[in-house]
Amino acid sequence: MKWHGIRFKSKELILFVFVFIISAKGFAQIGVKASYARASYTNVEEKLKRQFDDVGKIFGDNFEFGIYYRYQIKNTGFELLPGINWRFSPKGNFGLSYQRYVFEIPVIIYPLNMEGDCGCPDFSIRNKFFEKHLFFILSPSVNYEKKILDRGIVSATFTNTYFKLGLGAGILLPLTEKISLAPDIIFNWAFNDKWEKGIFNNPELKEVSTTYNDVSFELRLNYKF
Numbered sequence: 001m002k003w004h005g006i007r008f009k010s011k012e013l014i015l016f017v018f019v020f021i022i023s024a025k026g027f028a029q030i031g032v033k034a035s036y037a038r039a040s041y042t043n044v045e046e047k048l049k050r051q052f053d054d055v056g057k058i059f060g061d062n063f064e065f066g067i068y069y070r071y072q073i074k075n076t077g078f079e080l081l082p083g084i085n086w087r088f089s090p091k092g093n094f095g096l097s098y099q100r101y102v103f104e105i106p107v108i109i110y111p112l113n114m115e116g117d118c119g120c121p122d123f124s125i126r127n128k129f130f131e132k133h134l135f136f137i138l139s140p141s142v143n144y145e146k147k148i149l150d151r152g153i154v155s156a157t158f159t160n161t162y163f164k165l166g167l168g169a170g171i172l173l174p175l176t177e178k179i180s181l182a183p184d185i186i187f188n189w190a191f192n193d194k195w196e197k198g199i200f201n202n203p204e205l206k207e208v209s210t211t212y213n214d215v216s217f218e219l220r221l222n223y224k225f
Helices: 010-023 042-052 129-133
Strands: 026-040 062-073 078-080 083-089 096-104 107-109 134-150 155-171 179-191 193-195 208-210 213-224
Touching: 026 083, 042 208, 062 096, 062 213, 129 134, 134 179, 155 193, 155 213
Parallel strands: none
Antiparallel strands: 026 062, 026 213, 062 078, 062 083, 078 107, 083 096, 096 134, 107 134, 134 155, 155 179, 179 213, 193 208
């Protein structure tokens, strides 16, 4: 990637983003989050059910935990929340489980407060509740995923890296001068999620790649320092 004639590698670009956030004008918080999600893998699910003659539940629930840096850009209605998350789905009756490591940079937008007139901690903006606290969220992420299928005679472990994009809305709930909660709901789309073709009993199959979607219910806890 080039920016003003400078070429960045992936690691350099990530470092540049963090340095830019820390050096820009505004104030910051750290936070932790937990989320629950259900995914829809229609394409892969149909192939697995046909092969194994299994009509039960294949894909289980998703759980996620993460830590992030919440940066509020002064005099604007925007925030950045770069963070690292760990998402997993426990092994179900079908024998499928996975772990996912996620690097994301969500962008928070307060549509009714674009001027960002407060420039102060969350607890100081409790008036005009929806105007100051309703937000939209745009969440791009890079996902590194490890899938494990264990059905006795059929077992496989494989990894994949792919891109996701989420879009949602939430509300900011100030609790004290330093602490706030932010529940939100996000609709996510994943692109080019690849599956090991060896687990499918079809020699003519060159590749199994799918675009899946999920709905995440998140809860963030922010702490101002």
